[in-house]
Amino acid sequence: MKVSDILLNDGYKIPAVGLGTYQIRGGEGYHQILAAISDGYRSIDSATNYDNEGIVGKAIRDSGIPRSQFFISSKLPGKYHRYDDALSAIKESLARMGLEYFDLFLIHWPLPKRGLYVEAWKALITAQKLGLIKSIGVSNFEPEHLDKIITETGVTPAVNQIEIHPYWINDNRIQENLKRGILTEAWSPLGRGSDALKEPIIQKLAEKYDKNVGQIILRWHLDRGVIPLPKSTNLEHQRANLNIFDFSLTNDEIQAINALNRENGRIDGQDPNEYEEFE
Numbered sequence: 478m479k480v481s482d483i484l485l486n487d488g489y490k491i492p493a494v495g496l497g498t499y500q501i502r503g504g505e506g507y508h509q510i511l512a513a514i515s516d517g518y519r520s521i522d523s524a525t526n527y528d529n530e531g532i533v534g535k536a537i538r539d540s541g542i543p544r545s546q547f548f549i550s551s552k553l554p555g556k557y558h559r560y561d562d563a564l565s566a567i568k569e570s571l572a573r574m575g576l577e578y579f580d581l582f583l584i585h586w587p588l589p590k591r592g593l594y595v596e597a598w599k600a601l602i603t604a605q606k607l608g609l610i611k612s613i614g615v616s617n618f619e620p621e622h623l624d625k626i627i628t629e630t631g632v633t634p635a636v637n638q639i640e641i642h643p644y645w646i647n648d649n650r651i652q653e654n655l656k657r658g659i660l661t662e663a664w665s666p667l668g669r670g671s672d673a674l675k676e677p678i679i680q681k682l683a684e685k686y687d688k689n690v691g692q693i694i695l696r697w698h699l700d701r702g703v704i705p706l707p708k709s710t711n712l713e714h715q716r717a718n719l720n721i722f723d724f725s726l727t728n729d730e731i732q733a734i735n736a737l738n739r740e741n742g743r744i745d746g747q748d749p750n751e752y753e754e755f756e
């Protein structure tokens with residue numbers, strides 16, 4: 478299945494769907510990632526905190542597909558926000574992956590109470606200049622965090638990866654990213670297997686388009702200009718999650734899914750202003 482590309486604000490292109498890899502680890506995880514690659518995934522979202530950079534890199538190398546055809550992302554953990562630590566951490570991530578560069582590297586969480594994310598951002602800018610990273614971005618950044626790094630460095634992130642699913646549609650943050658020329662990626666795009674998959678409106682649309690419920694939600698992301706990063710260890714789901722480029726939702730259908738939004742729909746404990754990573 479051919480996945481479309483989207484242009485980033487720095488001139489690089491990113492595939493419109495990527496594979497989430499949270500909790501995909503070890504030998505089993507290696508085979509799951511290899512299977513996803515053979516099904517057509519070229520964009521893979523990893524993180525130092527996922528303890529899987531080694532198997533992601535091994536799957537890429539063993540796939541036989543040229544490195545240049547992949548779009549590989551990882552993320553900086555909070556314990557390495559200091560400038561020197563961040564630069565070393567990026568080099569360590571590359572070493573674990575066995576790669577010479579990342580296509581995208583993100584600050585995983587802003588951790589505003591620690592107040593070091595501007596230092597971390599400066600390290601990503603340096604790493605980009607050194608050729609270790611092509612595109613640099615952030616994750617879980619609120620508009621005020623974005624403004625702070627942009628004002629203090631003059632460099633706008635290419636991507637902000639944030640929580641988005643039918644119970645947390647996050648329209649305001651998507652618009653705030655857009656205003657600054659930042660592309661939005663959706664983490665937990667399927668609500669991490671929540672009841673969203675059972676919602677009648679989504680089931681009805683699945684029947685209408687002859688798709689499954691996961692595909693309807695992923696198409697909703699694309700139709701809102703958002704890149705979803707679905708995680709699946711099930712081969713059938715993995716394949717289906719890429720097969721979303723032969724239909725699109727109407728504006729009314731997008732609004733009907735938007736109406737599932739809940740004031741407290743965020744996944745527990747993931748408020749970017751409060752979130753603390755475990756050391």
Ligand SMILES: NC(=O)C1=CN([C@@H]2O[C@H](COP(=O)(O)OP(=O)(O)OC[C@H]3O[C@@H](n4cnc5c(N)ncnc54)[C@H](OP(=O)(O)O)[C@@H]3O)[C@@H](O)[C@H]2O)C=CC1
Pocket residue numbers: 496497498499500522523585616617638639663664665666667668669670674689690691692706707708709710711714715717718
């Ligand atoms: N930047 C950040 O702070 C964060 C980033 N992330 C990133 O986002 C990725 C995705 O988020 P994640 O939390 O994993 O959750 P997802 O929203 O991707 O949901 C994953 C769950 O949905 C199921 N699923 C996948 N496809 C389908 C389908 N077609 N039909 C029915 N069920 C399906 C999976 O089960 P099965 O395996 O059986 O298919 C799994 O239980 C992460 O893996 C990670 O890469 C996530 C959280 C925070």
Ligand SMILES: O=C(O)C(=O)[C@@H](O)[C@H](O)C(=O)CO
Pocket residue numbers: 499524747
């Ligand atoms: O998966 C990630 O990228 C995370 O940042 C984690 O916070 C994850 O969302 C989680 O729920 C950890 O408890």
